[in-house]
Amino acid sequence: MKNDQTLGEILRQQGISRRGFLKFCVATASLLALPPGMVPAIAAALEKARRPSVIWLSFQECTGCTESLTRSDAASIEDLIFNTISLDYHHTLQAASGTGAEDARESAMKENWGKYVLVVDGSIPTGNPGYSTIAGISNVEMLMEAAAGAAAIVAVGSCASFGGIPHASPNPTGAVSVTDLISDKPIVNVPGCPPIPVVIAGVLTHFLTFGIPELDELHRPLAFYGKSIHDRCYRRPFYDKGLFAESFDDEGAKKGWCLYKLGCKGPTTYNACATTKWNQGTSFPIQSGHPCLGCSQPDFWDAGGFYHALSIPTEDTARTVLYGAATGVAAGLALGGLNRARKAHAARKHEKVTINDLEKGG
Amino acid sequence: MTETEFLLWVRGPAFQIATAIFVVGIIVRILEILILGRKPNLAEARGSAVAGGFRTIITRTWPDSGTFKRSGFTLIAGYVFHTGLFVTILLFAPHILVIDEVLGIGWPALPTPVVDATAVITIIALVVVLLHRIKDPVLRFLSRFQDYFVWFLTILPVITGYVAFHRIGLPPPTLIAIHILSVELLMIAFPFTKLAHAFTLFISRWYNGAIAGYRGVNS
Ligand code: SF4
Numbered sequence: 001m002k003n004d005q006t007l008g009e010i011l012r013q014q015g016i017s018r019r020g021f022l023k024f025c026v027a028t029a030s031l032l033a034l035p036p037g038m039v040p041a042i043a044a045a046l047e048k049a050r051r052p053s054v055i056w057l058s059f060q061e062c063t064g065c066t067e068s069l070t071r072s073d074a075a076s077i078e079d080l081i082f083n084t085i086s087l088d089y090h091h092t093l094q095a096a097s098g099t100g101a102e103d104a105r106e107s108a109m110k111e112n113w114g115k116y117v118l119v120v121d122g123s124i125p126t127g128n129p130g131y132s133t134i135a136g137i138s139n140v141e142m143l144m145e146a147a148a149g150a151a152a153i154v155a156v157g158s159c160a161s162f163g164g165i166p167h168a169s170p171n172p173t174g175a176v177s178v179t180d181l182i183s184d185k186p187i188v189n190v191p192g193c194p195p196i197p198v199v200i201a202g203v204l205t206h207f208l209t210f211g212i213p214e215l216d217e218l219h220r221p222l223a224f225y226g227k228s229i230h231d232r233c234y235r236r237p238f239y240d241k242g243l244f245a246e247s248f249d250d251e252g253a254k255k256g257w258c259l260y261k262l263g264c265k266g267p268t269t270y271n272a273c274a275t276t277k278w279n280q281g282t283s284f285p286i287q288s289g290h291p292c293l294g295c296s297q298p299d300f301w302d303a304g305g306f307y308h309a310l311s312i313p314t315e316d317t318a319r320t321v322l323y324g325a326a327t328g329v330a331a332g333l334a335l336g337g338l339n340r341a342r343k344a345h346a347a348r349k350h351e352k353v354t355i356n357d358l359e360k361g362g
Numbered sequence: 363m364t365e366t367e368f369l370l371w372v373r374g375p376a377f378q379i380a381t382a383i384f385v386v387g388i389i390v391r392i393l394e395i396l397i398l399g400r401k402p403n404l405a406e407a408r409g410s411a412v413a414g415g416f417r418t419i420i421t422r423t424w425p426d427s428g429t430f431k432r433s434g435f436t437l438i439a440g441y442v443f444h445t446g447l448f449v450t451i452l453l454f455a456p457h458i459l460v461i462d463e464v465l466g467i468g469w470p471a472l473p474t475p476v477v478d479a480t481a482v483i484t485i486i487a488l489v490v491v492l493l494h495r496i497k498d499p500v501l502r503f504l505s506r507f508q509d510y511f512v513w514f515l516t517i518l519p520v521i522t523g524y525v526a527f528h529r530i531g532l533p534p535p536t537l538i539a540i541h542i543l544s545v546e547l548l549m550i551a552f553p554f555t556k557l558a559h560a561f562t563l564f565i566s567r568w569y570n571g572a573i574a575g576y577r578g579v580n581s
Binding site for chain 1: 364365366367369370373374375377378381382384385386387388389390391392393394396397398455456457459460463464465466470471472473474475529533534535538542
């Protein structure tokens with residue numbers, strides 16, 4: 001497949017009918033929360049789009065993001081998308097390895113300089129360069145080199161977007177996110193641990209059709225990260241009524257009540273889980289009875305415990321109250337004693353004024 | 363500092379500091395008042411000081427008709443915002459969780475839309491009370507900096523809480539952090555300002571009632 005073919009040509013070559021193509025466009029429109037009227041525009045844009053070269057770099061990651069994407073339904077949008085891009089380098093998925101793989105990356109970069117999409121998963125260690133290397137090249141070096149020729153960068157997963165688990169306290173490798181290192185390229189963050197496959201695909205589709213999507217202050221596409229889990233959660237009526245599961249197997253849990261008290265981070269987490277769901281729309285964590293961990297938010301590993309409600313103190317306040325009370329009693333008694341002494345002293349010094357004194361004064 | 367670090371600091375060290383100051387401060391203030399005591403009354407007792415004291419603690423919760431006629435407005439607005447504060451602070455689920463975590467006691471929460479509406483009513487009542495303070499010449503004359511300051515410290519957590527609940531403007535963790543921080547400011551100022559009346563009012567009612575009770579009169 002040559003990279004100068006348009007997507008329309010490629011899809012026709014693959015025997016995808018006009019009808020199938022339009023169905024794909026409709027699905028894309030709904031995925032991107034665009035009105036149905038936009039379908040012809042999407043179709044026209046996709047028809048004409050060039051098959052982009054994609055270079056996928058994996059740094060300090062667990063391969064969960066790639067797993068998320070590749071384990072999704074074969075006949076899905078993401079599959080279509082991955083047939084229509086040219087994934088020129090992805091060291092987990094490609095057949096080549098070693099020097100051959102690195103050559104492929106370098107030649108793809110050279111051929112498409114300034115035009116390729118750089119996808120990054122994993123955080124980048126800034127401590128010792130030897131913490132994470134590929135073919136002897138440190139992660140920072142490879143990222144900076146590849147970023148220089150990229151049209152845009154998509155940071156897939158919470159590690160690439162915000163540092164993720166390698167960045168969790170005490171961050172032994174000095175891990176940082178893509179946005180920490182690069183500021184002169186358009187960067188789209190697709191956080192999540194892992195991100196929802198259709199969201200990754202949707203972002204790439206948007207890039208092909210209409211360019212960089214509208215982003216929030218954390219560089220996340222608003223179409224997918226514009227609403228909190230809490231706003232779209234089907235358990236929300238229970239939250240509003242004050243009906244909470246207190247443990248994982250009590251009456252409330254069985255009745256499907258709100259999981260806030262079990263540590264749900266839905267109110268502060270922005271992602272599409274509650275609407276797109278996982279595994280071809282089967283379910284999502286809250287639906288399966290587990291509180292949201294907040295995995296698409298920065299530093300979610302360090303946010304005070306997965307099973308602690310967001311509002312509660314993180315340290316042992318009961319102890320502080322106890323010690324405070326003891327100190328208070330001691331200080332109160334001491335000050336009280338002092339005040340009494342002052343009062344007694346003032347009473348002793350008090351001189352009575354007689355009529356004579358007053359007359360003298362007058 | 364990232365938004366998560368800010369939230370963690372507010373929920374962690376800052377909350378400990380505020381709690382320590384609040385607890386130490388309140389206990390010191392109460393002990394100071396109690397230890398200072400009152401001069402012994404040498405007159406013969408005509409009634410029970412203890413009974414009078416307890417009675418007044420309860421009876422002063424309701425205004426007598428004379429006071430109501432004279433300053434009905436202050437009374438109603440005062441009741442509204444005090445009740446509102448009670449509901450929003452003590453009957454909102456996430457707040458009860460905090461109390462449960464710190465003191466080990468909890469109780470059922472009110473539905474969130476009810477608390478939400480109460481917060482709005484509380485804010486309105488507090489604003490009305492402030493306007494009244496500014497408009498009324500006598501009240502204005504009697505008001506000092508501290509009166510405006512504690513008003514501000516009181517309304518701040520209600521407003522930040524409302525904004526955090528509706529997630530307006532800033533990232534939600536930052537909004538929650540700002541809300542908790544505003545409560546911590548209130549906790550720190552509490553023992554050393556007029557806000558301490560939440561605790562000391564019982565002592566003064568007791569003394570009033572006990573003095574009257576000892577003399578055999580109803581107060
Ligand atoms: S389960 Fe979580 S997201 Fe759903 S309503 Fe409760 S707190 Fe909100």
